[in-house]
Amino acid sequence: MVVTGTYDHYLVALSILVACFASYTALDLSGHVGPAQGFARRVWLAAAALTMGSGIWSMHFVAMLAFIMPTPMTYDIGLTVLSLIVAIVVTGVGFYVISRPSASPLPLALSGTFMGLGIAGMHYTGMAAMRGHVELSYDPLFVALSLFIAIGASTAALWLAFRTTNLGEKLGAAVVMGLAVSGMHYTGMRAAIFTAHGPLHEARLSAGLDQTNLALAVAGFTFVILAFASVASLFERKRAEEALRQAQAELAHVTRVMTLGELTASISHEVNQPIAAIVTNGQICLRLLALEPPRPDDMRATVERIITDGNRASEVIQRIRALAKRSEPQMVSLDINDVIREAVLLMRREVLSQGVSLRTELAPALPHVHGDRVQLQQVVINLLINGVEAMAPITDRPRVILVRSGLHETGQVHVAVQDSGIGIDSKTAEKLFSAFFTTKPTGMGMGLSISRSIIRVHGGRLWASPNPDHGAAFQFTVPTSGQGAS
């Protein structure tokens, strides 16, 4: 005699919720496995596997409590524990496979398979742990379907989870994984055929109070564990982000100092020019003093020139010091045109010495941008150096660099450094931005990659495009501070 059960809908909903929440936490934790090293890596992997395995297990338990059978049921402790271990180990293997760096889709398929097998393995082991006055058999079609759902949905969820850092997409991945777990379970239950081989005593028509409380306790306990795991993951994420931000600022500083080193000759020339003028004007003053009668008006004019040139030399030195200083990035509201002018001041001589003429077309009254003055200057300097180098082989046309600023269609402020150099082809355009990619024998290949990371931190975009005639334009956008031009 085939026995059919009914479901308590509230507990079913609770079971799905447990599955989704556990999936979210486990996927979140597994995200730490890839970047971590050594012991930390094993800890994150174990945490992800424990969370996923016990999540599946408690989903199953809550769902079984939601299943009302007209016959009492007990569970074999040994097999129940085994089902938990199966879930933890097999999903652990799944997480291990996907967190290894690889470009091929094979690990994803493998990981999805393990994940699905972990879910199904837990379920069928858990079912085997049931003891009662009924015999259990399966409809093979639905068993196959349950396996298919478990593996397919797991793969989809892993694919979603490991391609993004976006919270919304991560939540989506968690829901898909939750559906993989609960979908597998309820399909697996549909496959189960219970046959009674004795009279049915004490037919229960609704879940008893004890049973509901037990389900709630299991679910509640699971939620508490998951919440702790989520908080730990969140702290780790914040810490990692902070470490990354610091490393990025550090790298920006180091490459900035290196760039200054390369520019030493032209920058020192930029300081020496006003000093030479000061010396000559000082000597003129001495000569004027020795004249009879003295010429105070000429003296005054000469001293004024000395002051102007002294300030000019000092300004260059201040710019260099600001660039060389190792300081925390300070995000303030600033005029991008000032940033460009200051960068051009330091680069002017370098550009001229390469036989390049430099023009600027700066749009007036641009809204202020939100950014770090020094890092944005670094980007402009890098792009200028890049442009000058791109024109070194050019002899048959004028070497020209044009720096433009303006408003981009996205509402961000846009800066373009346009050269008439050798240009870029679209295939290598993206390679330009990867670290250590360089075309010059002395370069480190850090300029463009660090520039892109600076702009990314600013919330903007840096890209390159070929000009219609000659050369290329390297351009970036930076969000405005919303304060407008003052």
Next chain:
Amino acid sequence: MKGADSVVFVVDDDSSIREAIKNLISLEGIRVETFGTAQEFLRSKRPDVPGCVVLDVELPGLSGLDLQSELAAHGIKLPIIFITGYGDVPMSVRAMKAGALEFLTKPFRDQDLLNAIYQALERDRVERQHSREIIELRERFDALTSREREVMTLVVAGWLNKQIGFELGISEITVKIHRGRVMNKIGARSLAELVRLTERLEIPKANDQSAKTR
């Protein structure tokens, strides 16, 4: 003043330096003209008085060294005083070999620049004097008849009047008359002076006949 009637051309792209040098030289009572680029200087109409160029090496576009060779290619013999922000040895060697008068590193001592300028102006004055004499001399030489020119060429090559007469098929007396006219027209008081003047004109010489005399 020493520098009156002469002009110094200052070519530097940095306006502060340009003005400072201009003021320094002006104090000496010398006329100064300033230019920001080599091209600007090349386009300018320069007065026909003794002059020199104070030239920055690191000019945008045409560099100071480029301008030096450009001037040489046009036969402009203005003495050049280079000034540079970061002169290295190869650069100064190249400039001096190409005939630069002085190579000063910024900042320089005012007296060093002024000394160089006076030296340069003096050199240009002598050079101009010299070329004026050459022009005059050439005018005098052009005034000679072709026979007189033939006689002169052989005289300065050391030929005797007799040999010249034989060579040209004229009498020794006629040679003497031509020779007297040549001395007169060129303005040479002795044979030695005539030889010196013709050497300055770089007139093609006849074979040295004195070696042939037995």
